[in-house]
Amino acid sequence: MKRRLFLGIDAGATKTHALIADEQGHAWGAGQSGSGNWEGVGLEGAYRVYAEATNQALAAAGLAVTDLCGAGYALAGLDFPSDEPRLDSVVERLGVPGPRVLVNDTYGALRAGARAGYGVVVIAGTGTTVAGVSRDGRRFRTFGEGPMLGDIGGAGDIVMLAVRAIATAYTGRGRPTALTDRFLAMYGFRDPLELIEGLCRHQIDPPRAEHAPLVFEVAEEGDEVARGIIRFAGSELGANAASVARKLGLADEAFDLVLAGGVFRSRSELLIGALEEKVRAVAPRAQTVLLETLPVVGSVLLAMEAAGVQVAPEARERLSREARELLGERREG
Numbered sequence: 001m002k003r004r005l006f007l008g009i010d011a012g013a014t015k016t017h018a019l020i021a022d023e024q025g026h027a028w029g030a031g032q033s034g035s036g037n038w039e040g041v042g043l044e045g046a047y048r049v050y051a052e053a054t055n056q057a058l059a060a061a062g063l064a065v066t067d068l069c070g071a072g073y074a075l076a077g078l079d080f081p082s083d084e085p086r087l088d089s090v091v092e093r094l095g096v097p098g099p100r101v102l103v104n105d106t107y108g109a110l111r112a113g114a115r116a117g118y119g120v121v122v123i124a125g126t127g128t129t130v131a132g133v134s135r136d137g138r139r140f141r142t143f144g145e146g147p148m149l150g151d152i153g154g155a156g157d158i159v160m161l162a163v164r165a166i167a168t169a170y171t172g173r174g175r176p177t178a179l180t181d182r183f184l185a186m187y188g189f190r191d192p193l194e195l196i197e198g199l200c201r202h203q204i205d206p207p208r209a210e211h212a213p214l215v216f217e218v219a220e221e222g223d224e225v226a227r228g229i230i231r232f233a234g235s236e237l238g239a240n241a242a243s244v245a246r247k248l249g250l251a252d253e254a255f256d257l258v259l260a261g262g263v264f265r266s267r268s269e270l271l272i273g274a275l276e277e278k279v280r281a282v283a284p285r286a287q288t289v290l291l292e293t294l295p296v297v298g299s300v301l302l303a304m305e306a307a308g309v310q311v312a313p314e315a316r317e318r319l320s321r322e323a324r325e326l327l328g329e330r331r332e333g
Contacts, residue, residue, distance in 0.1 A: 005063065006307070007071040007096055008299030009050055010108050011036025017296040018053035019323055020061050020068070023304065025315030027322035028063065030296075031056025037076040038087065046077075047090045054094055060326075070098035072302035074108025074295065079144070099306040105295065106131035106141055112298030112320075113258030113291040115313070117305070120248075120255065120286070122241050122275065124233075124263035126209040127154040130240040134248040142240050153237035155209035155263050161229045162215045163199070163207055166192060169225070177225035178218050183207065186214070216266045227270060233263075234271040238278025245283045253285060260291035293320040294327055 003022040010017045016036035020028045031053040038046040050073075058065060073091050078084065088102055106129050110121035120132040128151045129144030143149040147157065166183055168174030170192045180192050187204060189195050198204035219226035245251055257279055259272065272288065279286050297320050304311055 004069040004307070004309070005061075005067055006098075006300055006303040006309075007054065007057070007068050008108075008296050008301075008303055009036075009053065009071070009073045009075070009091075010105060010294070010296035010299050011046070011050065011073070011075045011077075012105055013037045013040065013076050016049050016053045017294065017327055018050075018057040019294075019296045019300055019327070020057045020063065021300050021319050021323075023309050023311070023315065025311070025318035025322070027319060027326055029057040029059070029061030030323065030326035031058075031060065032327065038090070039077045043086060043090055046075075046087070047093055050091065050094060054096075065095050066097060068096050068098065070100060070303045070307045071096040072101045072103075072108070072299040072304075072306065074103055074105040074299045074302070076105045078102060078104045099303070101302045101306045103139070103302065104129075104131065104141060106144070107133065107139060108298040108302065109260045109291060109295040110258055110298065111301050112293040112295045113260065113289050114256040115289075115316075116256065117301075118250075118255060119258060120241050120245050120250065120279075121258040121260060121291075122237050123261045124154050124237060124259075125261035126156050127151060128157075128237060128240075128261070128263075130237070130244050132241075132244040132248045132250065134250060135253060138248055140244055140247045142244065151240065153233040153240075153263070154261075155212035157236075158212045158215050158229060158233050158263070159207045159209060161232065162211075162226070165225050165229065167196060170196065175225055178221065178223040179215065179226055182214055182218055186211070212263065213266065216268055216271075219268070219270060230268060230270045231274045234268075234274030235278055237271075238275035241275065242279045242282040245279065245286070250286075251283045253283070255283070255286055256289045257283075257286040258289050258291050260295070264290060294323050296327070297323050 033052040131141035
């Protein structure tokens with residue numbers, strides 16, 4: 001019997017992955033290209049990125065696009081209902097036959113990590129978004145647009161809070177913190193006023209999200225101010241996750257709480273503990289899962305399910321393993 005083959009695309013702000021797999025969870029080919037967020041690269045740019053990754057995967061598998069039976073597209077920038085028709089017209093140009101699923105990229109990560117296919121995902125990278133799917137398939141997510149719209153807890157927020165703590169320690173409003181000495185050392189300054197002046201006068205580059213590990217390090221060393229920042233970030237992430245769970249009627253359900261993104265690579269017990277405390281106050285049966293599977297696996301699973309395929313647990317595990325073999329070394333690309 002001829003095997004049915006499916007395409008999954010995970011298009012993020014920095015990279016785009018494509019993966020082709022069959023119903024048994026065997027990965028046939030993979031591809032990678034650049035940013036696939038149409039808000040940054042435009043609709044035509046997004047098409048070129050999707051096509052490049054797809055063509056790489058087809059070439060690696062020795063297939064033509066007509067050999068495929070469906071596709072799942074988890075796309076950054078698919079944020080509002082008005083985005084779906086414009087992005088649907090983009091992916092239609094790829095020419096993949098069969099059913100297709102278009103969702104925000106958070107839902108691909110959720111499907112990659114949630115064993116039953118529903119639950120809540122907390123993505124915390126530079127910024128943060130929380131999304132969920134109910135048992136009956138309803139979706140809901142936060143805006144992913146930063147503190148102004150309620151999404152707090154990403155690496156950028158953690159660094160911003162560290163800089164604020166340094167400033168308030170200097171003015172006397174806040175407690176002294178080892179963060180001051182660590183950030184001064186990073187910039188080569190001796191006095192916090194030099195650092196603050198440099199930031200205000202735009203003489204130095206401000207600390208970026210990539211400096212968040214320094215805050216985690218100071219917290220792990222016992223600095224109470226840094227520990228408070230990490231606890232606050234975890235609590236904010238957990239409050240949003242609890243809200244999404246409540247909105248989707250998951251409060252009394254057992255579901256996977258999937259944690260994805262660079263912030264969770266810290267595996268900080270302080271961060272995760274604060275997050276879980278907020279979630280379990282609302283949904284005590286939630287089970288935390290640190291996402292190890294590449295999100296593009298979730299895109300493939302969505303495509304299979306849209307075609308009526310019941311994916312066996314062993315097929316899902318196989319696909320996760322084989323996708324990492326093909327794309328794992330390029331994960332941070």
